[in-house]
Amino acid sequence: MTSSATDAEIMIVGAGLSGLACAYLLAETGRSVLVVEAREEPGGRIRSVFDDTTGHYLADLGPTWVWPAYQPVVRRWIDRLGLELFSQFTNGNAVLDYGPDAAPDVRFLPAQDGNMRLKGGPQALIDQLIAGLPEGTLLTGSPVKSVSVTRQGMDVSVSGDDEKTFRCEHLIVALPPRIAERTIEWRPGLPPSLTAAMSQTPTWMAPHAKVVALFERPFWRDNGLSGRIASQAGPIVEGHDHSSPEGSPAALFGFIGWPHTLRAEAGSHLKVHVRDQLHRCFGPACLEPRSIHVEDWATDRYVTSPRDLAEPMSHPETGPDILRSPHAEGRLWFTGAETATRSPGLIEGALDAAERTAGQLSALGRSSLSDDRSVPASPQVSKSGIR
Numbered sequence: 001m002t003s004s005a006t007d008a009e010i011m012i013v014g015a016g017l018s019g020l021a022c023a024y025l026l027a028e029t030g031r032s033v034l035v036v037e038a039r040e041e042p043g044g045r046i047r048s049v050f051d052d053t054t055g056h057y058l059a060d061l062g063p064t065w066v067w068p069a070y071q072p073v074v075r076r077w078i079d080r081l082g083l084e085l086f087s088q089f090t091n092g093n094a095v096l097d098y099g100p101d102a103a104p105d106v107r108f109l110p111a112q113d114g115n116m117r118l119k120g121g122p123q124a125l126i127d128q129l130i131a132g133l134p135e136g137t138l139l140t141g142s143p144v145k146s147v148s149v150t151r152q153g154m155d156v157s158v159s160g161d162d163e164k165t166f167r168c169e170h171l172i173v174a175l176p177p178r179i180a181e182r183t184i185e186w187r188p189g190l191p192p193s194l195t196a197a198m199s200q201t202p203t204w205m206a207p208h209a210k211v212v213a214l215f216e217r218p219f220w221r222d223n224g225l226s227g228r229i230a231s232q233a234g235p236i237v238e239g240h241d242h243s244s245p246e247g248s249p250a251a252l253f254g255f256i257g258w259p260h261t262l263r264a265e266a267g268s269h270l271k272v273h274v275r276d277q278l279h280r281c282f283g284p285a286c287l288e289p290r291s292i293h294v295e296d297w298a299t300d301r302y303v304t305s306p307r308d309l310a311e312p313m314s315h316p317e318t319g320p321d322i323l324r325s326p327h328a329e330g331r332l333w334f335t336g337a338e339t340a341t342r343s344p345g346l347i348e349g350a351l352d353a354a355e356r357t358a359g360q361l362s363a364l365g366r367s368s369l370s371d372d373r374s375v376p377a378s379p380q381v382s383k384s385g386i387r
Helices: 017-028 072-081 123-131 177-183 192-200 219-223 260-282 306-310 347-363
Strands: 007-013 033-036 048-050 057-060 085-087 093-097 105-107 116-118 144-149 154-158 164-173 185-187 209-215 225-231 236-241 250-256 291-296 332-334
Touching (some): 007 154, 017 123, 057 250, 072 347, 164 347, 177 192
Parallel strands (some): 007 164, 093 225
Antiparallel strands (some): 048 057, 144 154, 154 164, 236 250
16 A cells, blocks of 8 residues: 655554554544554554455454453444444353373363453454545555654655655654664654663563464364363463354464464474364364464564563553653654553553544644744754653
């Protein structure tokens, strides 16, 4: 997808959920917005399995659950975009897997309270947000190389098929903070306090891997099983039924508990280990799945930094206010799930951050680069960089 625009009032780096929701909100107010995305496809950490023939959504390789009873921001967006929910299938017993040398145990385990799924998966959020953007808003396959603060505004250099520099009044960075800090050249440099906050903020899902196995039908339900797996042996340490509301396509999904080094060592044989585990948990029908899909987020350079792999897996806590404050005299903003004050890292966090940033920027009102009353002609720059 290409854009004919060379300048925009507001530019957003990153076409994940937060970046697209922020663009959607700003475009609704009539603001000129351009979203640039490094990957060829938008969505960020929302990643789906599609049918090779029909192109229809089949399953999730990124986040899959929402908790609308406890997440008012999610509930608001579901209503706003006209999306539908259905309950996570939990009927029946779970399988406790102790590894290849012991028989699994079948017993009841309490389910999570209120976890639900979207028809069409979180992919439906991405599709609806893009459908609501003006034509030419989204530019994919364009990694941002550098950001320069000049007397005229923000110059954003992107690479791809055509290396190009865009000028904007306001720049919103909707990337994981660690990725934005280490992959973009900032001219002048960001203040040390901001750089430290960005580098210290873990990226949710970065060390994780997820697997989905597709089947013709949810045969485990015939045996009174919920599709849930609990295991300390792995590779799946937590698994669930991932079938559509109608049961077809049928699927099981799981979180791979093996560390990224062991996953890398297993390579293509990881799918064999997954199939063998499903076989011992659910029987011979698992030996011939339609397909098995693995998404190892630890290998995604647009999500995971070396620091994420060097630290224990953890859910991001609410980060410092500096991540939610404007910089470069109100021209530079950061958004994204990790910057949220509500459910940081989750789907709700991404939407919450988008609402916050779009609201703050909208409160400034329309401005012009030549209007000294609202945007300074020359942003303050100290020896330590952008303020």
